[in-house]
Amino acid sequence: MILYRAHLLWSASPTQLGEAADGALLVDATGRIGASGPFEQIAPHHPGVEIQDLRPLWILPGLIDLHVHLPQYEAVAMDGLELLPWLEVHIFPAEARFANVGVARQAAKCFFADLLALGTTTAVVYSTIHQAATDAAFQEAESSGIRCAMGKVMMDRHAPPALCEDTETSLQQSEELLQQWHGKADGRLLYALAPRFAPMCSPELMRGAGALSDKYDAYLQTHLSENAQELAWVKQLFPDCASYTEVYHRHGMLNARTLLGHGIHLEATERALIREAGASIVHCPSSNAFLQSGVMPLKQWREEGLGLGLGTDVAGGPTLSMWQEMAMACTASKLRSALLHEQAAVAPAEAFHLATRSSAQALGLQSRIGGLEPGLDADFIVVDPRCSDPARRTEEAAELVLSRLLYRADPRMVRATYVRGRRCSALDL
Numbered sequence: 475m476i477l478y479r480a481h482l483l484w485s486a487s488p489t490q491l492g493e494a495a496d497g498a499l500l501v502d503a504t505g506r507i508g509a510s511g512p513f514e515q516i517a518p519h520h521p522g523v524e525i526q527d528l529r530p531l532w533i534l535p536g537l538i539d540l541h542v543h544l545p546q547y548e549a550v551a552m553d554g555l556e557l558l559p560w561l562e563v564h565i566f567p568a569e570a571r572f573a574n575v576g577v578a579r580q581a582a583k584c585f586f587a588d589l590l591a592l593g594t595t596t597a598v599v600y601s602t603i604h605q606a607a608t609d610a611a612f613q614e615a616e617s618s619g620i621r622c623a624m625g626k627v628m629m630d631r632h633a634p635p636a637l638c639e640d641t642e643t644s645l646q647q648s649e650e651l652l653q654q655w656h657g658k659a660d661g662r663l664l665y666a667l668a669p670r671f672a673p674m675c676s677p678e679l680m681r682g683a684g685a686l687s688d689k690y691d692a693y694l695q696t697h698l699s700e701n702a703q704e705l706a707w708v709k710q711l712f713p714d715c716a717s718y719t720e721v722y723h724r725h726g727m728l729n730a731r732t733l734l735g736h737g738i739h740l741e742a743t744e745r746a747l748i749r750e751a752g753a754s755i756v757h758c759p760s761s762n763a764f765l766q767s768g769v770m771p772l773k774q775w776r777e778e779g780l781g782l783g784l785g786t787d788v789a790g791g792p793t794l795s796m797w798q799e800m801a802m803a804c805t806a807s808k809l810r811s812a813l814l815h816e817q818a819a820v821a822p823a824e825a826f827h828l829a830t831r832s833s834a835q836a837l838g839l840q841s842r843i844g845g846l847e848p849g850l851d852a853d854f855i856v857v858d859p860r861c862s863d864p865a866r867r868t869e870e871a872a873e874l875v876l877s878r879l880l881y882r883a884d885p886r887m888v889r890a891t892y893v894r895g896r897r898c899s900a901l902d903l
């Protein structure tokens with residue numbers, strides 16, 4: 475058991491922050507939060523417990539990246555193309571290199587280390603079609619200490635020959651990996667089936683992926699309604715479906731564990747299908763800007779009660795930083811509301827809620843992660859607010875500190891990252 479003394483900051487509601495200025499976070503031997511709140515209230519109940527005084531640092535819940543592509547990390551920031559040509563020119567060649575397990579393992583080491591160093595404690599990851607590379611990536615996730623849901627990409631048509639699978643093989647290898655990894659490390663590693671998107675999946679593959687998600691209670695991640703050319707292609711391939719979302723609905727891919735990347739250009743009927751299934755949309759604002767895909771109406775989707783989370787979508791987004799992703803969620807929302815004279819834009823507290831509580835909820839893990847309450851797993855980060863403040867202040871209004879952390883994120887500001895109480899990454903604490 476250890477008691478950390480610091481300024482605690484968490485998301486209390488979609489728009490409000492919670493804080494304990496002189497706070498205490500008690501982490502028990504099992505890696506859970508045993509108590510949290512004002513230091514003067516907590517400490518007397520735990521005499522003799524080791525105290526680590528982190529003041530003037532702040533403790534926040536670990537950040538959750540709900541959509542990110544491991545093999546694309548080396549292909550970030552390749553500007554100039556929209557989705558479909560970008561996949562052909564930059565992304566598929568990078569993914570093809572994962573046929574070599576050694577390449578995949580090395581990439582996975584860097585990927586998970588960088589996520590943790592940036593304060594991301596949970597990531598939902600696409601690997602490539604390769605079974606061995608995905609297995610190696612799971613091994614690296616396991617040893618890094620990160621919480622991770624991952625799956626091998628599934629695609630059995632319209633993909634380049636080096637990355638196009640046989641339908642049966644794709645389903646069989648996915649099931650083998652799922653049986654091997656789903657729930658491993660006491661539930662820290664989970665499987666997320668990954669049929670890439672409708673244009674590259676046969677109806678049989680989509681049906682099979684949906685069935686595996688149902689059978690094993692595993693996540694299912696895919697891309698939905700991102701780009702105009704993609705939408706036209708889906709319409710042409712599935713003329714009997716009234717919408718892109720209906721393609722997934724008809725093939726049994728929409729359930730409460732479904733994570734739909736992007737979801738920008740959705741009709742009301744599509745939103746209704748998603749809501750009824752209890753599926754979630756993963757907002758990827760950096761990627762949506764980088765690939766010129768559009769600006770998702772975040773405020774509207776939230777007001778309609780859609781499940782929502784936040785993802786970097788590397789390499790669609792140019793960085794693994796969820797700080798920058800939160801800032802981009804605010805910026806994109808402001809630009810949208812200014813251009814279209816819509817409702818007020820989202821504030822940093824709302825972006826923080828998306829990256830913590832709301833993403834935890836999308837995973838059905840709200841009783842495990844996303845906050846600092848007793849009973850949750852001790853997934854938290856130690857942050858130095860001085861790094862993002864030109865005046866090096868430490869004790870200011872929580873809204874202001876959070877706003878600077880987002881808009882002025884600094885590589886040195888995440889001083890340590892803990893998952894289930896285990897320190898997985900640290901600067902000089």
Ligand code: GUN
Pocket residue numbers: 543557561565670671697700761787790
């Ligand atoms: N749609 C299908 N595959 C991808 C991908 O790898 N990245 C993005 N952003 N969209 C996709």
Ligand code: ZN
Pocket residue numbers: 541542543697735787790
């Ligand atoms: Zn993606």
